Amino acid sequence: MQVNGTPLRTIWPVAGARAVDVIDQTALPHAFRVHRLHRLEDAAEAIRCMQVRGAPLIGVTAAYGLALALDRRADDEALLAAAHLLAATRPTAVNLRWALARMQSRLLPLPPAARADAAWLEAATIADDDVDQCRRIGAHGLQLLLAGRRGEARLEIMTHCNAGWLATVDHGTALAPVYAAFDAGIDVHVWVSETRPRNQGLLTAWELRQHGVPHTVIADNAAGLLLARGGIGAVIVGADRIAANGDVANKIGTCLKALAARAASVPFLVAAPRSTIDFACANGAAIPIEERAGDELRLLHGCDAAGVPGELRQLPATAAVANPAFDVTPASLVDRIISERGCCAADSLRALYPEQADD
Helix, strand or coil, rough: EEEEECCCHHEEEHCCCEEEEEEEECCCCCCCCCCECHHHHHHHHHHHHHCCCHHHHHHHHHHHHHHHHHEEEEEHHHHHHHHHHCCCCCCHHHHHHHHHHHHHHHHCCHHHHHHHHHHHHHHHHHHHHHHHHHHHHHHHHHHHHHHHCCCCCCCCECCCCCCCCHHHCCCCCHHHHHHHHHHHCCCCCEEECCCCCCCCCCHHHHHHHHHHCCCCEHHHHHHHHHHHHHHEEEECCCEEEECCCCEEEEEEEEEHHHHHHCCCCCCCEECHHHHHCCCCCCHHCCCCCEEECHHHHHHHHHHHHCCCEEEECCCCCCCCCCCCCCEEEEECCEEEEECCCCCEEEHHHHHHHHHHCCC
16 A cells, blocks of 8 residues: 555565564654564564554464564474464454464475575565455455445444554455445545554554545444444455354454444445465354453654654553453354455355364
8 A cells, every 4th residue: 555655564574684664653653664573483573563563464474474584493392492482472363363373384394494485575476465365355345335335425434453554465345345445536534443552453544545535533332322323335444353143353443343333224344365365263142352451552652843753651660550462252143254255244254264063
């Protein structure tokens, strides 16, 4: 997508070097910075501290992290230890495990001397596959939005968290249909939920602004009123894991959007690639929910009047807080799931992936 008018992915290998560059998302939206990963530990920390975030991008970063590890040591013990370290960084996003399993399946049969080069090639392939899948999600999602139009002149879409191109390698998941609509000349407007406490909605607003898409940022708690007033055609979100029965784990607050959308008779849509679907997970109750540090609630981050970044304490350091990073939206509240293969009811995922019928 576009950054200051220049096409850019969120992650890319450094030409002529065994290193990887990523957009440092902890600096956004106040500053644009590129962060370089030189070692396995750099990749693990980038995932853990959310310099990279979004389930698909986490998976790709982990794949490159394994390639960085194998540059230094490529025997079985080192490969498995590196995969274990990366897998422990974020427990909810299943794309992380999926990418590591794909890398291990490709690399373990090879002799250690051949593994490093093969790892870089496979990581690049996973990245390219993600771009293609997100592009197809955009095409299928746009068809669904246009089919559900009720004669409104403008497509009014609400989203939560950030499931745009910053959460993937390019295009995004939930925002892919929005970009497809905008690039096709369709009048579209996005209602962007701020998504506390990490405020990923500010990342959504930043990337929409970069691409020129009209949007309005709203407080999380304003969503119910806006949906009840009418005029919003759909709520579209991404996912960190989708269980086999169609239950969806996504950023905390997603379930509240789904409940409000159902009460207002507004379609609630989830966009995600195959790597986000966990057919080995029976239902949402089996999805591990990450508990993050309490200071994400106790502290606010932003810029002062002079534009200097800093933090502001809104709760004492000793204040008891709970900070679950995700919630689970039951399949019964999800109207359609949009994947790279098309659209389906939440409880009919195997219709899109018949090869999983025996799982």
